[in-house]
Amino acid sequence: MIQIENLSKSFTLHNQGGAVIPVMCGATLTVEPGECVGLIGQSGAGKSTLMRMIYGNYLAAGGQIRIGNVGVVGATPRELIRLRRETLGYVSQFLRVVPRVPTVDVVADPLLQLGVSERQARCRAEELLKRLNIPERLWSLSPTTFSGGEQQRVNIARGFAHPYPALLLDEPTASLDAANRKVVLTLIEEAKSRGAAVLGIFHDQSARDQVCDRLVDVTAFAP
Ligand SMILES: Nc1ncnc2c1ncn2[C@@H]1O[C@H](COP(=O)(O)OP(=O)(O)OP(=O)(O)O)[C@@H](O)[C@H]1O
Ligand SMILES: [Mg+2]
Numbered sequence: 303m304i305q306i307e308n309l310s311k312s313f314t315l316h317n318q319g320g321a322v323i324p325v326m327c328g329a330t331l332t333v334e335p336g337e338c339v340g341l342i343g344q345s346g347a348g349k350s351t352l353m354r355m356i357y358g359n360y361l362a363a364g365g366q367i368r369i370g371n372v373g374v375v376g377a378t379p380r381e382l383i384r385l386r387r388e389t390l391g392y393v394s395q396f397l398r399v400v401p402r403v404p405t406v407d408v409v410a411d412p413l414l415q416l417g418v419s420e421r422q423a424r425c426r427a428e429e430l431l432k433r434l435n436i437p438e439r440l441w442s443l444s445p446t447t448f449s450g451g452e453q454q455r456v457n458i459a460r461g462f463a464h465p466y467p468a469l470l471l472d473e474p475t476a477s478l479d480a481a482n483r484k485v486v487l488t489l490i491e492e493a494k495s496r497g498a499a500v501l502g503i504f505h506d507q508s509a510r511d512q513v514c515d516r517l518v519d520v521t522a523f524a525p
Contacts (some may be wrong), residue, residue, distance in 0.1 A: 303333055303334060303369065303370060303467060303468050303499030304331075304333035304356065304367075304368075304369055304468050304499050304501055305331065305332050305366070305367070305368040305369075305499075306329055306330060306331050306332070306352075306356065306365070306366070306367050307330050307365055307366040307367075308328055308329070308330055308365040309326065309328075309329035309352070309355065309362050309364070309365035309366070309523075310324075310326055310327040310328065310352060310362065310363045310365055310525075311324075311325050311326045311328070311329075311330070311348070311352075311355060311360065311362055311363050311380075312325060312363055312442075312525075313325065313466065314322040315466070317405065321358050321506060323458055324525035325348045325351055325525065326348045326351065326352065326520070326523045326524070326525060327523060327524075327525045328365075328523055329352060329365065329520070329523040330523075331518050332501040333468070333500065333501050334499060335467070335498070335499050336387075336494050336495070336497045336498070336499070337494070337499055337500070337515045337516070338480055338500040338501075338502055338514050338515055339495055339500070339501050339502070339514065339515065339516050339517070339518055340503070340510050340513075340514035340516070340517045340518070341353070341501065341502070341503045341517075341518055341520055342370075342504050342510075342517050342518070342519050342520070343519050343520035343521040344521065345521045347413065347521050347524070348520050348524075349472075349503045350395070350472055350503065350521050352520060352523075353392070353470050353472055353503070354376065355374075355472060356369070356501070357374075357376065357386070357390065357392045357469075357470060358374050358382045358385075358386075358519060361375075362375050362520075363421055369385060369389055369458075370467065370468070372385050372389070379435065380432065385413045386442065387412070387415050388416065388466075389466060389467050389468055390466060390467075390468045390469075390470070391412075391464065391466035391468070391470065392455065392461065392464070392472075393457055393458055393459050393460075393461035393462075393468045393469070393470070393471045393472065393474050394471040394472050395472045395473050395476070396453070396454075396457075397445060397453040397454065397456055397457040397460075399445060399464045400446070401444060402416065402444050403444055403478055404439040404441065404442045404444060405414060405431065405440060405441050405442070405443060405444065405445045405448075406424060406427050406428060406431065406457055406478060407464055408444065408445060408456060408460055409427035409430060409431060409456065409460045410423035410424050410426070410427040410463065411460070411463075412460060412463050412464045413426060413427075413463050413464055416443045416464060423463075424468045426463055426464060427459065428441065430457075430459035430462060430463060433457055433489075434456075434458060434459050434482060434485055435454055435481070435485070436452060436456065436459070437456070439445050440452070450477045451477045451478050451479070451482070454474070454477055454478060455478070455482060455486075456477065458486055458489070458525050460473055461474075462465065462489050462493070465493070465496060465497055465498070466498060467497070467499065468498065468499045468500075468501075469493060469498050469499070469500045469501070470501050470502075471490070471500065471501070471502040471503065472502075472503050473500065473503050473504065473505060474486050475487070475491075475504060475506055475509050476505060476523060479502065483506070487509060487512050487513055490513045491512075494513070500513075501510040502514065
């Protein structure tokens with residue numbers, strides 16, 4: 303479902319004399335449906351960068367990325383939007399939202415984009431917010447003033463609202479207490495059992511042990 307071949311990446315720092323920083327070369331990995339692959343490697347090794355390239359936020363310098371039968375490198379904006387709407391979910395480390403949009407709408411939004419009815423989308427959003435222990439009194443408020451852990455859980459609810467066939471999770475359990483971490487791991491296990499291909503970054507060893515079928519060390523792709 304997720305296929306990466308010979309991927310390379312460097313950053314050009316235009317505001318610092320055009321310095322070129324190579325971060326990755328020859329990155330190759332696959333994630334099958336129903337499988338969770340964990341990315342490991344020390345801080346700064348390029349785990350999040352690899353994820354951002356797969357999501358099409360960062361441009362790869364070379365190589366191939368395929369999600370199902372869609373190529374990400376060289377995709378048109380329209381193709382990328384469609385891929386993100388239907389096929390590829392991404393839970394980033396930090397929630398980024400439009401100010402003043404209520405939490406329940408933030409979570410329901412991916413479903414509304416797919417043409418799911420307002421009632422159904424809201425119902426699914428509320429179900430996830432409940433499971434992730436976001437108090438009901440917060441649902442009608444914007445998450446911008448929420449605590450770090452609350453924002454992370456809203457982000458996760460949003461990422462799991464639609465049953466994406468492929469999911470990218472960047473430290474989804476990082477700032478959560480034990481009870482909520484357990485909920486997130488259960489959501490990941492459920493996604494796997496419905497056949498989703500999951501690529502995750504987990505700093506927490508026990509989380510990794512519980513959900514990852516395999517680990518890929520990105521330091522092997524150091525330039
Ligand atoms: N937008 C950017 N511009 C310049 N350099 C960047 C950019 N994004 C990432 N880098 C560099 O790429 C390298 C990899 O960063 P990345 O965030 O992918 O690491 P990571 O493995 O996710 O680390 P962590 O475990 O700390 O989250 C770092 O040296 C970082 O400084
Ligand atoms: Mg990172």
